[in-house]
Amino acid sequence: MVRAIEWRESPTPHIRLIDQTALPAVETYLEITTVDALVDAVLSLAVRGAPALGATGALGVVVAMNQAAAEGWSDDELAAQILRIRDARPTAVNLAVGADRASAHVSEGVEAVLAAALELVAEDEAANRELSRLGADWILARTGKEKVRVVTHCNTGALATTAWGTAYGIIHELHERGALDYVYADETRPLLQGSRLTSWELTRDEIPHAIEVDGAASSTILRGLVDVAIIGADRIAANGDTANKIGSVALALACQRAGIPFVVAAPWTTVDLDTADGNDIVIEERPAEEVHSFGGAVVAPEGVTTFNPAFDVTPGDLVSAVVTEKGIAEPAASSSPEPLKDLISR
């Protein structure tokens, strides 16, 4: 299994990131030792995926402290630089959660911060394994099938997390149980995380699959070609409204019409109980170039305006299950206005 993000001590302490913008053609790694380089990696999506961004936020505080020591920053400067990391992408709550958790230990010194960050990384892998087991159980029980056909969107595998994956983790778990028939992976424009990354991971894991354009997902569902849709999340509100990669809500609408479950898989850190519903989720808009070009080829008239939101919000009433390592909430079937809050208060 590939590691998207790791802490390494030699030759100098650094974050080692696989450069996801170069996949699937080239497997190359970035060695991050400065805040500037880290923020660049986040903005270019060299590192992406909610859980991997959580690790990035936490380990980024260590990078900032090391740079502060080397360059003699004041406490205010260090705090400002940690804030730059924390807020590099507004929709991804995990980046802030990771940075906040590590920076709570700044007064204890860099070793304590590193320990807190590595603890978060270890917890993420454990959470992924647990939610994958829970999700596979739920899907097999709900569909009543011995083998399921799955559609997924974007990349939620080892590349998107610190290890194993979330939605992809459930797919992997189903495969290991012999309960997976086939996967349809949406290519996920504009940055093609599905065809570039998910298909790369599925191929490595020898999981039978096809890639399809995002526009095909709705009819793949309506034509009865799949039994369940499984996606990840960037932020989940208390009512189950789920921000995820642009295009996700199309799958949810089709699943509702087809009468098959729409499953959101994410570690508990992605749940934001302070956000009541999707109206309070800021939707990041990304640069026009992503839509103007395709794999380096210019595909639109020069200078044309683009609308390029990175995420959409799937209303909670379309979400059959939110699978976390703490348990499963069922917003679509719930009579509660805050099914996610109820999950932890059980």
Place this chain on the structure above:
Amino acid sequence: MVRAIEWRESPTPHIRLIDQTALPAVETYLEITTVDALVDAVLSLAVRGAPALGATGALGVVVAMNQAAAEGWSDDELAAQILRIRDARPTAVNLAVGADRASAHVSEGVEAVLAAALELVAEDEAANRELSRLGADWILARTGKEKVRVVTHCNTGALATTAWGTAYGIIHELHERGALDYVYADETRPLLQGSRLTSWELTRDEIPHAIEVDGAASSTILRGLVDVAIIGADRIAANGDTANKIGSVALALACQRAGIPFVVAAPWTTVDLDTADGNDIVIEERPAEEVHSFGGAVVAPEGVTTFNPAFDVTPGDLVSAVVTEKGIAEPAASSSPEPLKDLISR
């Protein structure tokens, strides 16, 4: 206004096609004098769009007859070559309708066939103008707005027709009336007819617009950014089920949830009353390369399987209006099982 397809007599009689695979970078034309070249142009999508394919089918019979005369084909050989043109793309009913209409005159000689084909071309432009007026009236009445914001999918403009356009024709008509606020044009993977062609036409017509990835369309609708979705069609069944470019049904599902109209615009020739519903519509699957790459850039692991249907079918109960030059059917609101048949029996 650009002409996607024209008949020209000199230097030798030929069909002149704008090569749509080269747009928006290069404006170049193909001069078609053989059946092989015509079928290649259809399969490569150098010419595309249901009404333009109708003209292609009709004028293609003239090309076949000229080639038959030059090369001394038997009647059987001529009939077989006309059938190749007729069936080059299975979902596009207009190609067959155009070929059948022209080939009914084969026994009268090539001049009669050409006259029949040119009559079809003239009728197509007149139909587009009329359905655009009817569609604009209907949309302004239904939305109750003075200016509307529109989302559209694929290309249905002058490039897709013989002139003016269908869904695009309504948009153009609204613009000329001062009743158009803004257009969101889906890029339309895999072949990007939206960003390459629709945006090129909108730019030429000075219509304010943005392009967006196909996955954005659902949330653009759910967020209240548009008042109506307008698409074309490749085949419309008697019950209103509509085959159109892959991704169309995602817009229909979102419009239903948002409570805004989903409008299908097409000349009457696109309506196939012999097809009871969408289950009888053959969905063409296209080559893997379209999903693997674009503009020479490979974006997926080598050899990965693709699922690449060219069309999806929007169920009639999601179609607020089918706008044709003969009038408007409202399948979603109709209690009839065959609202399209009722339209002409009025």
